[in-house]
Amino acid sequence: MIERPITDWLPLTKQEVEKRGWDEVDIVLVSGDAYVDHPAFGTAVIGRIMESEGFRVAIIAQPNWKDDLRDFRKFGRPKYFFGVTAGCMDSMVNHYTANKRLRSNDSYTPGGEAGFRPDYATIVxxxxxxxxxxxxxxxxxxxxxxxxxxTHYDYWQDRLMPSILVDSGADMLVYGMGEQPLREILKLVQKGVPFTSMRTINQVAFLHDTKTGPLRDYNNWENVELASHEVCLEDKIRYAANFKIVEVESNKWQANRITQRVGDQVLVINPPFKTMDETEIDKSFDLPYTRLPHPKYKKRGPIPAYEMIKFSVNMHRGCFGGCSFCTISAHQGKFIASRSEKSVLKEVDEITKHPEFKGYISDLGGPSANMYKMKGKDESICARCQSPSCIHPVICSNLDTSHKPLTELYRKVDANPNIKKAFVGSGVRYDLLVDDFNKNNEDGNHDEYMEQLVTRHVSGRLKVAPEHTSDDTLRIMRKPSFKYFKLFKKKYDKIQDKHNLKQPLIPYFISSHPGCEEQDMANLAAETKDMGFQLEQVQDFTPTPMTVAEVIYYSGVHPYTLKPVKTAKTREEKQAQNRYFFWYKPEFKDWIRNRLNKLNRPDLAEKLVGVPKKPDAKKSSYKKPFDSRKKKR
Structure with a gap:
């Protein structure tokens, strides 16, 4: 490994601050993750933006919060403010499985070691x-x-919690991808403007104390008031109705300001910024990252999350799929923010200089691998759109789904003499590649993309996510009918046969999702078995905040229709659904057969585990009668 001066990283220690000749720090960032100076890690991005704006920034990574608070004191009082993040994951998702069992590792910690961040890290x-x-x-x-x-449902405590601003005592919150509001905040703090006067910035949330007077109107925003936190505690239906408002306003370009009463305070959520253009997003990715973990972690072992992405390139943000169980659009936005070709190719060049690079890019991708450069043909229509998804229940006729820019970029990466192979490791949105579903394929560029993808960019197996086979469940998931996965597989296999390739598809499925009943899981297992799959990549549904599925799980109704939706909740119900994935395991065969017979579905039992063997007729069933005259020993 080539040694680099410690000043190439943002400071983690007081000694590193002194080496820079600083007598104080302007901003201190506190993070639940170890510090990796790479554009895939939020703390690095935020820290480098602050640095680029002329601020002196230091990082407190994974501080000891239990019995010694010296980590929080090591840089002293910052000149302007503290920035706090739990890290790249919600700390509760990071800590616990869907069954609420404590995980034994943490991918964002050296050596994968668990226990270096608290539950609800942001609050703590x-x-x-x-x-x-x-x-x-x-x-x-x-x-x-x-x-x-x-106000959100917390699965781990099984209760509604108020805005995190209430429990944390923080002064302000930036939601979504934070570059745009952060730059505005930095301009104001340099001018000496206090946080209490920064209430006109888009994409921030804060609490207003009603005792100080009424909430003022800013920027001619219209207010949309949610049911109060206290009302939500008493009425699950009102809580569900709140979610629709939040999702709609979060996805609009011309959005309203959201307010919600919490005791004597009013939560205020300002409208989001418009999606970043190429120039704006390039500025974030082109900052002078070392692309390496901080040297202090060398002796503690590799950081698994970094090892997974160190030779990958994120080409865009956002997702217009709007899946009910997914938080991507709630955090990164519905509209796609794509980097320029120049920025992507520059990062590829940077990767080739890494001392451990062997010529293989692990992923050219994004939240969904094949949404690069996709946007509305007429953006004035997008500005007025309130739909949470651009491709459910059908693909919007205004959406440009051309794969041509992505295909051309793949080819340019391939042309780099230092690249042996550039793989696509992110999940591919297969429905965009099925002509029966995606009618916006006038020039046939989807077929050209698939040929390029299958022949040049699959690392042994290709990941796709049909998620289920039941149309009723898929509608609640905001996913297309399973028939389109079958059409995609047919198209995929045809290209493989043409080029004599053997690269299996790896489909992802979810059990216990709202709207899914036990027989639906049995059908899923039987249908995928017929297609030749022995499922490995399975996931039990976890209700995470700010998703449609979480709202259904807690309230029992769909937030858009307020109609009841049945959901597996008990451990026994969830375990039963999950077992059908593993019909091929001997220990589950008798259970599956007995269970489906009780559900009056012997046909499914026969499909999954076959007909039980009859006793061997050649073996005698005669048993010698007990002889009471035998002597007792």
């Missing part, structure tokens, strides 16, 4: 900072804060 860190430095503002960001910005 913020409270400690407010105790130590009560007069220093605390700004929240990251996915945990973003998805918990309003």
């Amino acid at each position: 860190y913020s409270k400690i900072l407010k105790e130590l430095y009560p007069d220093v503002p605390v700004l929240l960001g990251g996915i945990e804060a973003s998805l918990r910005r309003v």
Whole structure:
């Protein structure tokens, strides 16, 4: 490994601050993740943006919060504010499985070691900072804060929680991808503007104390008031109705300001910024990252999340799929923010200089691998659109789904003499490649993309996510009918046969999703078995904040129709659904047969585990009678 000066990284210690010749720090970032100076890690991105704006930034990564608070004190009082994030994942998702069992590892910690961040990390860190430095503002960001910005259901406590601003005591929250609001905040703090006067910035949330007077109107925004937190505690239906408003306003370009009463305070969520253009998103990715973990972690072992992405390239953000169980559009946005070709190719060049690089890019992708450069043909229509998905129940006729820019970019990466292979490791949105579903394929570029993908960019197996086979469940998931997966597989296999390739598809499925009943899972297992799949990639549904599925799980109704939806909740119900995935395991065969016979579905039992063997007729069934005259020993 080539040694680099420690000043190439943002400071993690007081000694590193002194080596830079600083007598104080302007902003201190506190993160639940180890510090990896790479554009895939939010703390690095935020820190580098602050640095690019002329601020002196230091990072407190994975501080000890239990019994010694010296980590929080090591840089002293920052000149402007503390920034707090739980890290790249919600800390509860990071800590617990869908069955609420504690995970034994943490991918964002050296050596994959667990126990280096608290539950509800954002709240814990913020409270400690407010105790130590009560007069220093605390700004929240990251996915945990973003998805918990309003009253939300917490699966791990099985209760509604108020906005994370209430429990944390923080001064302001940036939701979504934070570059745009952050740059506005930085301009104002340099001018000496206090946080209490930063209420006109888009994409921030804050609490207004009604005792100080009425909430003022800013920027001619219209207000949309949600049912209060207290009302939501008493009425699950009102809570469900709130979600529709939040999702619609979060996805609009011309959105309203959202308000919600919480006790004597009013939660205020300002409208989001318009999706970043190429120039804006390139600025984030083109900052001077080392692309390496901080050297202090060398002795503790590799950071699994970094090892997975260190030779990958993220080409865009956002997802217009709007899947009911997914938080991507709630955090990154419905509209796609794509990097320029120049920026992507520049990053590829940077990767080739890595001392461990062997010529293989692990992923040219994004949240969905094949949404690069896709947008509305007439963006004025998009500006007025309130739909949570551009491709459900059908693909919007205004959506340009051309794969041509992506195909051309793949080819340019392939042409780099230092690249042996560039793989696509992100999940491919297969429905965009099926002509029967996607009618916006006038020039046949989808077929050209598939040929390029299958022949050049599959690393042994291709990941796709049909998620289910039941049309009723798929409608609630906001996913297309399973018949389109079958058509995609047929098209995929045809290309493989043409080129004499053997690269299996790896489909992902979810059990226990709202709207899915036990027989639906048995049908899923039988249908995929008929297609030759022995499923490995299976996931039990976890209700995460800011998703349609979470709202259904808690309230029992769909937030858009307010009609009841049945959901598996008990451990026994969830375990029963999950077992059907593993019909091929001997230990589950008798259970599956007995269970389906009880459900009056012997036909499914026969499809999955076959007919039980009859006793061997050649063996005598005679048993010698007991002889009571035998002597007892």
